[in-house]
Amino acid sequence: MKMMRAVVVERPLVFSVKQVPVPATPRDGLLVKVLACGLCGSDLRTLRSGHKNITFPWTLGHEICGTIEEIGDACTSPWHVGDRLAIGPLAYCGTCEFCTSGRHELCENQKELGQHWPGGLAEYVAIPAECVKLGNIQLVPEGMKDTHAAVIEPISSCVHAQEKARVSLGDTVVVFGAGPIGCIHVALAKARGAFRVYLIDIDGNRLAMADAFNPDGTINSAVQDPVEAVRKLTGGKGAEVIIVATPAPIAAVQAVEMAKKGGRIVQFGGLPHHDSKPGIDMNLVHYRGLTIIGTSTFNPRHNRTAMQLVQTGLVPADKFITHVFSLDDFEEGANLALVGKVLKGVYVP
């Protein structure tokens, strides 16, 4: 049996690189040799406390760039052995009410590589037919780095969110959360024409790391009331769009309070299950004509736009990826990420 190295998570906070069998090529899917795989915020949550869809031991990783090693006999993919792919992990059923109306992000039967199938923090990953079928896999343009192609996925969700929020020319945008997602939102809001983008976090270190994305101002909400700060920065009016990319419940409350009349609030981050009713003042929503927008995941169209954003440099993947680790150093890298020392880490087998 052919063996490979893979990250195996035994239980929360217990993980290592082990020898495991190379997965079989799915009859109607692909076997991919991994070139780079990102470690996502959701992976960190699973490393910390498990996940409802995952039974340990398990291999995570859904931000994948790799080359096709083998194509299944019954696979109808348009690609060839050796092609380099950026692999979006979401698989949609294609037949539910939402898929058939083009809103794949709301698919009733959505599955994800790294959750429903073993992930890409390994030398090889099997790509099932469900992932091949609906267009979240793209050929990587020549000249693009493997590590850059691996981070198309998190950018796709941000593209979806800002499309829903209609971030537009001249807007003032506030982003809560200076993590990797918050940084993408800053770059993307500017690309969409926002004149001013402010970034809020409770952690000064994270705000310093996010400086590379040139926010027009940062607000440390541990030392400053963010609502007051935004009102001051906007001549008392508030911001057109507020993107909440943090699980902190208080951020949702503050986002509503700092919105300009007619403003849009995007809840991008999920809240802890036991603390997901943060006490928003709905009278502000009513009298100021605010819109609260929910969003998660993305559809293939957003995935394609994300690729172009990286290719054009409008979202600077080189600034976003702060660490490239060898897969053998996964323990070191993941432990650094778990204590917030890594903006985005990508692993190379």
Ligand SMILES: [Zn+2]
């Ligand atoms: Zn991800």
Ligand SMILES: [Zn+2]
């Ligand atoms: Zn569906």
